[in-house]
Amino acid sequence: MKHLRPFFAAVFALTVAGSGYAQAPSPQLTFVLKQLDTASVKFQRATADFQWDYYEKIVHDTSTQKGSIYFEREKGSTDMGAILVDPNAAPKSKPIKVIQYQAGTFQMFDPGVDQVTVFNQTGNQSAIESFLTLGFGGSGTDLARAWNITDLGPETLTDNGQPVKVEKLDLVGKDADARKNFTHITIWVDLTRAVSLKQIFYIASGDYRTATYSAIKVNGNVHKDQFAIKKDKNTTVVNH
Numbered sequence: 001m002k003h004l005r006p007f008f009a010a011v012f013a014l015t016v017a018g019s020g021y022a023q024a025p026s027p028q029l030t031f032v033l034k035q036l037d038t039a040s041v042k043f044q045r046a047t048a049d050f051q052w053d054y055y056e057k058i059v060h061d062t063s064t065q066k067g068s069i070y071f072e073r074e075k076g077s078t079d080m081g082a083i084l085v086d087p088n089a090a091p092k093s094k095p096i097k098v099i100q101y102q103a104g105t106f107q108m109f110d111p112g113v114d115q116v117t118v119f120n121q122t123g124n125q126s127a128i129e130s131f132l133t134l135g136f137g138g139s140g141t142d143l144a145r146a147w148n149i150t151d152l153g154p155e156t157l158t159d160n161g162q163p164v165k166v167e168k169l170d171l172v173g174k175d176a177d178a179r180k181n182f183t184h185i186t187i188w189v190d191l192t193r194a195v196s197l198k199q200i201f202y203i204a205s206g207d208y209r210t211a212t213y214s215a216i217k218v219n220g221n222v223h224k225d226q227f228a229i230k231k232d233k234n235t236t237v238v239n240h
Contacts, residue, residue, distance in 0.1 A: 025144070029151040032167050032191060033140025039194035040139035045072040045222050046195055048213040050082070057206035067095070069213075070222045073137040077103075081227030098229050109229040115236040116229060134171075135187045135196030146178075147171035147185075157188055157197045159214050166190050166197055180204075193218050 025033070047070045055062045069082040084097040098109040106119040143149065152168040166188040173179045181203075188198040195218060199211040231237075 025149070026151060029149060032151055032169070033144055033149075035191040036138070036140035036143065036189070036194055039192055040073075040137055040142075042219070043073055043137040043194045044219045045070065046136055046193075046216060046218045047220065047222055048195075048216040050214075051087075051212050053210045053212075055208050055210075068226075070224070070227060071136040072222060078137060079103075081224065083227060098227065100227065100229055107229060109231075113236075114232075114234055115238060116231060117238045117240065119240045131182075134185065134199060135189045135194075137194050139194075143169075143171075146174060148174060152186075155188060159197060159216055164190055164197060190216075 047068065050067055050069050052065045053062050054064075064087050065084050066087045067082055067084040070080065072079045078101075080099070080101040082099040083095045084099070085093055085095055095111065098111070100107045100109075104120070108117045109115070110117075148171070150170040150172075152170055155166055155168050156163050157166050158164065168186065168188050171185045171187065173182065183202050183204050185202065186200045187196050189196050193216070195213070195216050196211075197213055197216070201209045201211075
């Protein structure tokens with residue numbers, strides 16, 4: 001995991017403390033994880049709009065990015081693609097970044113400088129997916145394998161104005177290096193669809209990123225051409 005730190009730093013750059021001991025799950029948490037196991041079997045893909053708010057403690061400032069995202073799960077592996085747009089731009093504006101994660105390779109495309117940054121971490125595919133696809137299609141068994149989980153109880157959030165019952169879970173990575181990247185992560189997950197409506201990633205410095213998802217559609221069509229990284233002969237590729 002140590003050599004994954006540049007990767008995780010890059011993920012947080014897009015939005016320009018816990019302990020590792022194991023705990024016996026409570027009866028309620030066991031029930032929640034079983035619900036996620038059931039929902040994950042039905043999960044094939046999902047699309048959503050998102051907003052990422054990154055708070056930097058040292059400057060007391062929050063930066064915001066918006067866009068659309070998809071997740072597709074097949075044979076226990078998950079692909080992801082995202083388009084980031086200027087939150088102040090007009091509708092259907094060109095993306096300011098395009099993200100792809102497929103087969104253990106994470107890519108970021110910056111159209112402004114025509115550059116693709118590639119993080120090839122095939123040997124750490126499960127570790128990467130535990131962060132990138134957190135709460136989207138994963139089973140309760142998968143969640144418990146990577147995280148120490150505290151069930152903070154049910155809440156109600158909204159998706160496009162409609163109330164959605166969610167379970168609030170706080171996660172602490174079982175891997176020590178994972179905890180150096182994020183002290184803990186809180187997610188609000190819809191147990192019937194295996195999707196997250198909200199996530200907060202906490203860093204030891206006091207910085208944190210809040211991700212909210214809306215217009216979530218499960219098992220519909222995904223137009224992957226919209227999320228494609230379109231390179232040409234002038235595109236610079238940087239490998240890590």
